[in-house]
Amino acid sequence: MPDAASVETAIAAMASAMRETHSGGSVNVLGIVTRGETLAARLRKRLADAGLDVRGGSIDVTLYRDDLREIGPNAVVGATDLPGDIDGVPTWLVDDVIHTGRSVRAALQALVDFGRPAWVKLAVLVDRGGRELPIQPDVVGLSLSPEAGSRVNVRFTETDGHDGVEVSA
Secondary structure: OOOHHHHHHHHHHHHHHHHHOOOOOEEEEEEEOOHHHHHHHHHHHHHHHOOOEEEEEEEOOHHHOOOHHHHHHHOOOOOOEOOOOOOOOOEEEEEEEEOOOHHHHHHHHHHHHHOOOOOEEEEEEEEOOOOOOOOOOOEEEEEOOOOOOOEEEEEOHHHHOOOEEEEEO
């Protein structure tokens, strides 16, 4: 499975690919709560170091999930923290893993409740396949093909003490 060096290389490649789409002005890089926030912060730093005007934030999708009824009163709602007015600003949504596409769908729905970005693109560290919705990332760090029913967990030093990707049954 991908180790810390693989994760670092993937993040560097993601930032480079994101930078290539930039045509000037500011850009929002928003992490989907929770692991997407950490990845977005790392990408923002790399983009800012490359001279881009990067604004950051996070978006919580809990109330926009299509399985909210199943979660019920146990749902834990996190904070959405946007960098001001998002109207007309190019925006990257960032998440750690894409699987079915449902979290991204929820993030898009939440985002448009706050405004209308110039465009929205998706960057993910791990694409594990298995879409249930027609949503594809624009930038992917790593592609995996785990067994059906397995979990893919991204670990970051900031939250877990080390970087890596773990696949479990």
